[in-house]
Amino acid sequence: MKIFSKDFPEKYKNFSSGYIIIVGKPNAGKSTLLNSLLGEKISIVTHKPQTTRNRILGVKTLPNAQFIFWDTPGYHSGKKVLSRVMLEQINRTLGEIDIVLMLSDVTRPFGKDEEELVNILKNTDKPIILGMNKVDLIRKDKLLLLIDQYKDILPFKEIIPISALKGTNFSDLEKTLKKFLPREPPLFPEDYLTDLPERFLASELVREKIFLLTYKEIPYSTAVVVEEFKEDSEKNLIYIRATIHVEKDSQRKIIIGKRGSMIKRIGKYARVEMEALLGVKIYLELWVKVTPNWTDKKRIIKEFGYDI
Ligand SMILES: Nc1nc2c(ncn2[C@@H]2O[C@H](COP(=O)(O)OP(=O)(O)OP(=O)(O)O)[C@@H](O)[C@H]2O)c(=O)[nH]1
Ligand SMILES: [Mg+2]
Known part of the structure; x- marks a missing residue:
């Protein structure tokens, strides 16, 4: 959707805007990250996996960028129809975005669900950024080893250690997201937060x-x-x-x-x-x-x- 593309206003010359999907295994902290970035709780968070069941839209506007996030259900391979519906939402959303932000959990490194997610992401031509989440819970030397283990599983554009809970490295994350978003004026009004009723x-x-x-x-x-x-x-x-x-x-x-x-x-x-x-x-x-x-x-x- 490029609603302003005909007459690109001068004031948006350096503006970037686009869609970012947040994906990751259940409990990685995706919804916590969305809420933290927005400064508003629009997506529910619990300590139990598979909390989120619908994709959740959240918009954050900075002076020269607009991030349109999709929080998604945690990737898992359940057999129930509800689980399949949750996965379909991830797949559908992957076709509509500009950037993939994959979130991993440093306290529960690489596992089966994540492996399947990685296989799906191998088919995308969109830039993938890895957020290594919950760094507040791990020692720095261990984190460096983990980054080493993750760096070859996908052609990540960047790997950014973050704490969704504490806001650690958010400015790095936002800078990186802006870098990979298309030059576009904002797609939503500046104070727009979500479309959720x-x-x-x-x-x-x-x-x-x-x-x-x-x-x-x-x-x-x-x-x-x-x-x-x-x-x-x-x-x-x-x-x-x-x-x-x-x-x-x-x-x-x-x-x-x-x-x-x-x-x-x-x-x-x-x-x-x-x-x-x-x-x-x-x-x-x-x-x-x-x-x-x-x-x-x-x-x-x-x-x-x-x-x-
Ligand atoms: N210590 C710490 N805990 C975190 C961090 N981010 C998330 N959590 C906790 O991790 C748990 C799961 O967080 P959610 O945001 O619900 O995770 P999710 O990825 O959305 O989970 P699903 O919706 O089930 O896929 C919650 O108990 C959060 O408080 C973090 O950076 N540090
Ligand atoms: Mg969630």
Whole structure:
């Protein structure tokens, strides 16, 4: 999309702009990086792998560059339809970008998932930059050895050690990204952050709290759908009704908890964050419903709002 290409304004003479996909194995810190770069939390983050399920757009504009990031689900080779849908999103996005930013995790070096991702990236002709993430957790001598191990697996344009959590080396990263972006005026308005609707952000915050508060297969069997999102401007509040879908009745009982204790905690934590994000009071109502095997049914996955 080159909306300004006809009359390239003088003030954008040195401006670079374009799309950057952030890819990497689950838990590498992709969503943390997106949020940190933007200075806003638009993508949910947990310590568990496979948190992100949809590609998430985030735009950062500097005085002479605009980075249009796609955060993506962690690359993994699951058998479920939901896993395949997540992979398709990565593949589709790879066709639409200018730069690949691959993120590795220095605390969990090269493994099978990463190997498969590398095989996919071998087919791209786009510049690939490697961000070696979580350097706050590793000694410098170990990091140098790791960089040595990574440097030949793909023709990386640059390898940049970073800490997504602490912001380490972000200026190097941004300088490098700018270098490989096309000379283009900004594609989005300067203060544009994301195209995500508020209802999606709300459902993701509920899902994040479920990831943080429940164990084993529960987070992976859960989807959250916002059924109603009503603004009451007189009372200055938003009423949100959401359904948490699980696959089995035993999971439903765990999500509800003893006398509703678990669902109350999920609701409370999610509501507090929604209020901070949207800047108004939120009235959040949560329901739990069993939708058997939804993670294996394409039609339902789509119905739940996943981008397929
Ligand atoms: N110490 C440290 N922790 C980090 C850093 N970046 C991310 N993390 C942690 O790593 C975990 C995973 O982070 P996410 O941002 O959810 O990772 P992701 O790559 O988006 O994961 P998926 O969406 O599951 O693919 C979280 O607990 C983060 O706090 C970092 O630079 N340093
Ligand atoms: Mg993520």
